[in-house]
Amino acid sequence: MMNYFPDEVLEHVFDFITCHKDRNSVSLVCKSWHRIERYSRRRVFIGNCYSISPERLIARFPGVKSLTLKGKPHFADFNLVPYDWGGFVYPWIKVLAETGIGLEELRLKRMVVSDESLELLSKSFVNFQSLVLVSCDGFSADGLAAIAANCRFLRELDLQENEVDDHRGHWLSCFPESCTSLVSLNFACLKGEVNLGALERLVSRSPNLKSLRLNRSVPLDTLQKLLMRAPQLVDLGIGSYVHDPLSEASNKLKHAIQRCKSIMSLSGFLEVAPRCMSAIYPICGNLTTLNLSYAPGIHGNKLTKLIQHCRKLQRLWILDCIGDKGLGVVASTCKELQELRVFPSDPFGAGNDAVTEEGLVLVSAGCPKLNSLLYFCQQMTNAALITVAKNCPNFIRFRLCILDPVRPDPVTNQPLDEGFGAIVQSCKQLKRLSLSGLLTDQVFLYIGMYAEQLEMLSIAFAADSDKGMLYVLNGCKKLRKLEIRDCPFGNAALLEDVGKYETMRSLWMSSCEVTLGGCKTVAENMPSLNVEIINESGQTVFNLDEGQKVDKMYLYRTLVGHRKDAPESNQTYLKCRGDLTRSDHHEPSLNDMIKDMKLKNISGDDDFIISESNNFKLQSQLFEKEEAEIMILKWKRL
Amino acid sequence: MLGTERDLNYKETELCLGLPGGGGAAAAAAGGENEVESSPKTTGKRGYSETVDLKLNLQSKEAGMDLNQNHENGTKETACTKDPAKPPAKAQVLGWPPVRSYRKNIMANQKNSSDECTEKAAFVKVSMDGAPYLRKVDLKMYNSYQKLCDALAKMFSSFTMEGNYGSQGMIDFMNESKLMDLLNSSDYVPTYEDKDGDWMLVGDVPWEMFVNSCKRLRIMKGSEAIGLAPRAVEKCKSRA
Numbered sequence: 001m002m003n004y005f006p007d008e009v010l011e012h013v014f015d016f017i018t019c020h021k022d023r024n025s026v027s028l029v030c031k032s033w034h035r036i037e038r039y040s041r042r043r044v045f046i047g048n049c050y051s052i053s054p055e056r057l058i059a060r061f062p063g064v065k066s067l068t069l070k071g072k073p074h075f076a077d078f079n080l081v082p083y084d085w086g087g088f089v090y091p092w093i094k095v096l097a098e099t100g101i102g103l104e105e106l107r108l109k110r111m112v113v114s115d116e117s118l119e120l121l122s123k124s125f126v127n128f129q130s131l132v133l134v135s136c137d138g139f140s141a142d143g144l145a146a147i148a149a150n151c152r153f154l155r156e157l158d159l160q161e162n163e164v165d166d167h168r169g170h171w172l173s174c175f176p177e178s179c180t181s182l183v184s185l186n187f188a189c190l191k192g193e194v195n196l197g198a199l200e201r202l203v204s205r206s207p208n209l210k211s212l213r214l215n216r217s218v219p220l221d222t223l224q225k226l227l228m229r230a231p232q233l234v235d236l237g238i239g240s241y242v243h244d245p246l247s248e249a250s251n252k253l254k255h256a257i258q259r260c261k262s263i264m265s266l267s268g269f270l271e272v273a274p275r276c277m278s279a280i281y282p283i284c285g286n287l288t289t290l291n292l293s294y295a296p297g298i299h300g301n302k303l304t305k306l307i308q309h310c311r312k313l314q315r316l317w318i319l320d321c322i323g324d325k326g327l328g329v330v331a332s333t334c335k336e337l338q339e340l341r342v343f344p345s346d347p348f349g350a351g352n353d354a355v356t357e358e359g360l361v362l363v364s365a366g367c368p369k370l371n372s373l374l375y376f377c378q379q380m381t382n383a384a385l386i387t388v389a390k391n392c393p394n395f396i397r398f399r400l401c402i403l404d405p406v407r408p409d410p411v412t413n414q415p416l417d418e419g420f421g422a423i424v425q426s427c428k429q430l431k432r433l434s435l436s437g438l439l440t441d442q443v444f445l446y447i448g449m450y451a452e453q454l455e456m457l458s459i460a461f462a463a464d465s466d467k468g469m470l471y472v473l474n475g476c477k478k479l480r481k482l483e484i485r486d487c488p489f490g491n492a493a494l495l496e497d498v499g500k501y502e503t504m505r506s507l508w509m510s511s512c513e514v515t516l517g518g519c520k521t522v523a524e525n526m527p528s529l530n531v532e533i534i535n536e537s538g539q540t541v542f543n544l545d546e547g548q549k550v551d552k553m554y555l556y557r558t559l560v561g562h563r564k565d566a567p568e569s570n571q572t573y574l575k576c577r578g579d580l581t582r583s584d585h586h587e588p589s590l591n592d593m594i595k596d597m598k599l600k601n602i603s604g605d606d607d608f609i610i611s612e613s614n615n616f617k618l619q620s621q622l623f624e625k626e627e628a629e630i631m632i633l634k635w636k637r638l
Numbered sequence: 639m640l641g642t643e644r645d646l647n648y649k650e651t652e653l654c655l656g657l658p659g660g661g662g663a664a665a666a667a668a669g670g671e672n673e674v675e676s677s678p679k680t681t682g683k684r685g686y687s688e689t690v691d692l693k694l695n696l697q698s699k700e701a702g703m704d705l706n707q708n709h710e711n712g713t714k715e716t717a718c719t720k721d722p723a724k725p726p727a728k729a730q731v732l733g734w735p736p737v738r739s740y741r742k743n744i745m746a747n748q749k750n751s752s753d754e755c756t757e758k759a760a761f762v763k764v765s766m767d768g769a770p771y772l773r774k775v776d777l778k779m780y781n782s783y784q785k786l787c788d789a790l791a792k793m794f795s796s797f798t799m800e801g802n803y804g805s806q807g808m809i810d811f812m813n814e815s816k817l818m819d820l821l822n823s824s825d826y827v828p829t830y831e832d833k834d835g836d837w838m839l840v841g842d843v844p845w846e847m848f849v850n851s852c853k854r855l856r857i858m859k860g861s862e863a864i865g866l867a868p869r870a871v872e873k874c875k876s877r878a
Contacts, residue, residue: 347746
């Protein structure tokens with residue numbers, strides 16, 4: 001029996017293991033596997049940039065080439081987090097640059113990205129190829145100019161929903177003539193004008209360009225020229241789409257579009273004259289992704305007619321002006337639909353055109369493959385949710401947002417506990433859930449009982465008591481992120497099992513009943529957690545007394561203690577007594593730790609923080625095995 | 639203290655909300671099962687309205703509200719709607735609905751400027767004195783007076799429009815004497831009939847207002863347009 005393979009063989013085997021979760025598990029099998037996995041790891045995902053430091057990242061994975069970082073908590077998207085809270089990428093880029101890491105790809109979400117960082121990034125990594133920024137801010141067109149000018153082998157520049165100060169539009173001209181490697185260019189979120197000539201030339205010299213998403217300033221005639229030059233496009237985002245359907249420009253456009261036989265994804269229409277949609281029909285039959293959620297101009301008949309041409313759609317993002325009837329058209333046309341997102345066309349309140357439970361029921365009946373939903377609606381009923389649960393047991397993501405967040409079932413006036421209960425009971429693979437409507441503790445009982453795979457839960461204006469939160473914390477073993485606003489959860493719920501938070505990435509609670517005293521207790525007992533408090537009133541924690549409620553609390557596990565970059569103004573965080581290397585504590589035995597890990601299902605995590613944390617503990621204790629025994633393939637379930 | 643005990647099945651159709659705070663939190667913290675069970679539902683469901691009230695600075699709710707009471711205070715009606723089909727005027731609660739601020743900003747801007755694109759085209763007849771036939775233009779295809787006049791000039795090639803267009807694309811009639819010159823010349827002047835049936839000089843009002851109120855265009859000789867001048871002259875005087 002072979003006891004081991006040479007390193008090179010194992011490394012080759014590990015190449016096939018790409019999922020973060022599995023790689024983390026692999027690294028925990030034995031010292032040898034840990035070492036090989038470490039040096040061969042190329043892609044690292046860090047779900048919370050404050051959970052670890054760049055130095056430790058590099059110490060563990062010196063060969064890292066692709067880094068994904070997330071910064072601000074999710075509720076920052078909805079203006080619940082002060083703008084200066086943190087999430088700066090600069091320190092990461094600086095350390096990576098200084099240690100000579102061969103970074104090729106950087107993907108950031110909800111981080112603050114300064115022009116300085118972009119410039120440093122562009123100059124520090126010779127082989128840099130791919131920059132993806134989602135919901136970030138802090139940079140301007142100058143930063144983009146640096147990327148364009150200095151990244152000689154740039155393949156991907158993908159800007160999604162960022163707040164960019166792009167008053168000067170010359171950045172596109174900064175791509176040198178020698179740059180011919182572009183595969184993906186997405187600048188749809190930029191508000192300013194771009195140099196159209198430079199854009200045309202850039203597209204002309206990019207034979208590998210597959211994805212192009214334009215911003216609003218790109219007019220129709222330029223679009224037509226770009227399409228003529230890039231008929232190989234797979235993904236197109238249209239900027240301005242205003243033309244007279246009888247004009248010559250329109251004819252030219254039709255011709256150009258028809259040449260693009262590979263387009264499978266279509267988005268944009270940031271400015272649109274809806275009577276011109278027929279020019280698009282020839283490519284609709286191939287579309288698998290369609291995003292019209294920024295095009296309120298397309299509605300009514302024009303919208304449904306368009307959708308009727310899209311029989312192969314798998315992903316559809318639209319506005320609620322589609323109406324229930326329109327969703328009926330989706331249901332009868334798009335049999336392959338997997339993901340549906342219906343956004344409110346009036347994001348400031350209840351729209352008159354909003355969809356209701358009827359539309360959702362229709363889609364669930366017509367689209368059996370539906371597994372991902374984001375649905376903003378006027379109202380929802382228990383009966384509808386129960387039907388949807390029956391029709392679509394495959395939901396992985398189910399996010400329902402009733403525009404009036406405490407609205408009961410309008411037919412029965414009951415809370416929506418039973419409806420959501422049916423969803424979690426039926427959808428055994430459910431990983432993400434967002435609740436709304438009138439909800440009592442009961443729904444959380446159901447969630448705790450049935451939602452075994454649940455990783456992320458968002459709660460607002462719900463529940464009656466601490467019991468709700470306790471049901472969830474006790475029941476959902478795989479919970480990673482819990483975010484709560486405006487619920488009556490207090491210290492009793494928060495403090496019941498503080499060890500649980502070590503198995504989670506983060507917990508957010510705002511406008512709840514948690515007091516300063518409760519937060520302090522968590523911090524003092526859990527050195528591996530950072531507990532941050534954000535008080536709107538500007539009071540620092542020192543002015544609060546322990547019995548006072550905190551506005552917002554954000555706690556997250558970390559291996560590197562408190563961050564140094566928290567703003568002083570209206571935020572503070574609680575220091576705990578002691579730190580990670582407390583020597584006055586009894587060191588748990590290896591068996592204890594393994595048992596502990598099993599109980600908490602720690603190895604199921606997708607970022608490497610916990611495995612790193614365990615390694616830290618385990619390495620000092622020695623692994624039981626130097627080498628893996630082939631028979632023991634328990635690395636999936638340590 | 640917190641009013642009538644709430645029926646978990648919500649048999650009452652009114653969704654009325656009592657006092658938040660105090661009782662609920664204490665009951666929860668006490669941990670005793672009975673207290674938690676029987677305590678009226680407080681901050682959870684009240685949270686939303688309470689938040690709304692706080693933000694609007696509405697009067698604080700009175701303690702001991704009876705669910706079946708008619709509320710004299712009009713503001714309470716916003717919290718106690720019987721008719722879910724007609725939601726009350728919504729105050730904005732911070733961060734709700736949970737839409738990314740990027741998206742919110744885009745939609746808000748689009749709302750403001752979308753009228754050009756989302757409404758039906760604004761085709762109006764254009765007549766020119768002396769021309770044998772009329773034309774039609776879609777006002778939505780243009781975004782300024784200058785563009786419109788360029789297009790008209792192309793249509794009626796013998797027609798040239800003299801005009802000083804200010805920063806808003808509006809004819810600058812600040813100069814009274816210039817105005818009189820124009821009207822006395824044999825040059826053509828664009829005029830339009832508005833919603834009220836009045837004939838107006840093109841260029842006085844902001845572009846969007848013009849598009850919404852213009853019913854037809856007539857390009858007339860300056861000398862004939864003198865009848866319209868008094869209004870323009872008055873406006874000129876009032877601006878000076």
